[in-house]
Amino acid sequence: MNINKIAILDNKPRPFIQKHHVKDMKQVIPEVEVIYADDARELMAKTTDADVLLTFPYVEGIADFCKKTPSLKWIHGVVSGVDGFMKPEIQDRNIRITSTKGIHGMPIADHVLAYIFSFLRAFPHFNEYKRSKVWGDAAYSLCDETYNKTVGIIGLGNIGLYLAMKCKLLDFRVVGLKRNPIESEWVDKCYINAQIEEFLGECDFVIAIVPLTSETQNMIGERELRMMKNSAFLINIARGGVIDENALIRALQNKVIAGAGLDVFVQEPLSQSSPLWDMPNVILTPHSAAQSPFYNDRANEVFLENLRRYYRDQKLLFEVDKNRGW
Numbered sequence: 064m065n066i067n068k069i070a071i072l073d074n075k076p077r078p079f080i081q082k083h084h085v086k087d088m089k090q091v092i093p094e095v096e097v098i099y100a101d102d103a104r105e106l107m108a109k110t111t112d113a114d115v116l117l118t119f120p121y122v123e124g125i126a127d128f129c130k131k132t133p134s135l136k137w138i139h140g141v142v143s144g145v146d147g148f149m150k151p152e153i154q155d156r157n158i159r160i161t162s163t164k165g166i167h168g169m170p171i172a173d174h175v176l177a178y179i180f181s182f183l184r185a186f187p188h189f190n191e192y193k194r195s196k197v198w199g200d201a202a203y204s205l206c207d208e209t210y211n212k213t214v215g216i217i218g219l220g221n222i223g224l225y226l227a228m229k230c231k232l233l234d235f236r237v238v239g240l241k242r243n244p245i246e247s248e249w250v251d252k253c254y255i256n257a258q259i260e261e262f263l264g265e266c267d268f269v270i271a272i273v274p275l276t277s278e279t280q281n282m283i284g285e286r287e288l289r290m291m292k293n294s295a296f297l298i299n300i301a302r303g304g305v306i307d308e309n310a311l312i313r314a315l316q317n318k319v320i321a322g323a324g325l326d327v328f329v330q331e332p333l334s335q336s337s338p339l340w341d342m343p344n345v346i347l348t349p350h351s352a353a354q355s356p357f358y359n360d361r362a363n364e365v366f367l368e369n370l371r372r373y374y375r376d377q378k379l380l381f382e383v384d385k386n387r388g389w
Contacts, residue, residue: 070113071099120147146275160383166361168225174352178324215266218273263290274389275302285310300352303329326352
């Protein structure tokens with residue numbers, strides 16, 4: 064299919080698209096024009112006749128750009144989640160949406176394992192002792208190990224299965240929760256969503272790795288938190304809205320669960336007034352689970368492959384069902 068112009072909206076402090084990435088695009092379609100901006104208004108001033116938009120789902124002004132660009136046929140998100148694109152201005156248009164998948168497993172699995180081992184080895188407590196310059200041998204009794212521990216993964220897509228593999232190789236028991244159950248050598252048992260109480264009840268670590276949709280909004284609330292062991296930890300690297308944040312705060316305050324590792328939040332950046340900042344049983348990271356020095360090049364390879372496919376009128380990778388939201 065004909066592509067004359069690719070618009071790139073990149074508002075990151077370190078530009079996602081580098082010169083060599085643009086060169087790669089021109090190797091696929093030599094005559095294509097690439098328009099770059101770090102602000103939607105700047106992009107609209109430069110072009111309103113782009114065929115393709117390459118961007119992050121949460122950049123402000125995407126919907127406005129789509130409204131003013133009737134030629135737009137395809138949006139590619141440079142991350143896995145696409146809930147930021149699910150707006151009427153985009154959903155109601157004949158615009159195809161694809162996302163970047165298949166590259167997040169390695170860094171996210173490492174990030175999740177960092178949470179898990181930090182909790183197992185009582186690092187949050189030792190860190191508090193370090194800040195106070197106290198020899199923290201009082202926390203020795205809090206140290207634990209992988210023996211007889213179960214990791215439960217909510218969402219067994221590419222990332223979930225990669226995490227399952229790493230956990231299984233580290234001698235964890237691994238269980239999954241999925242709408243449609245699957246079989247995998249890395250998963251000891253896969254529960255369906257209706258079995259969430261049984262699933263949560265056996266997990267020492269519960270990992271949320273699902274897209275944010277109308278079905279997954281607040282899927283872990285007060286009721287579900289009370290289904291967990293009071294010795295269990297909840298880890299969220301999905302989207303903040305997957306967990307009822309206020310219910311989680313109450314559960315942590317009342318020791319319904321042992322702690323939480325949180326990379327995503329309902330509001331980002333997290334408000335300074337949030338009680339989560341001061342909780343000793345909570346590890347916070349700034350939506351960084353997927354960060355890697357290799358991310359940009361890997362993500363651009365996914366876009367380039369889809370660019371080839373689009374140009375040849377072939378099936379696109381990771382195309383979004385706009386009705387389902389993922």
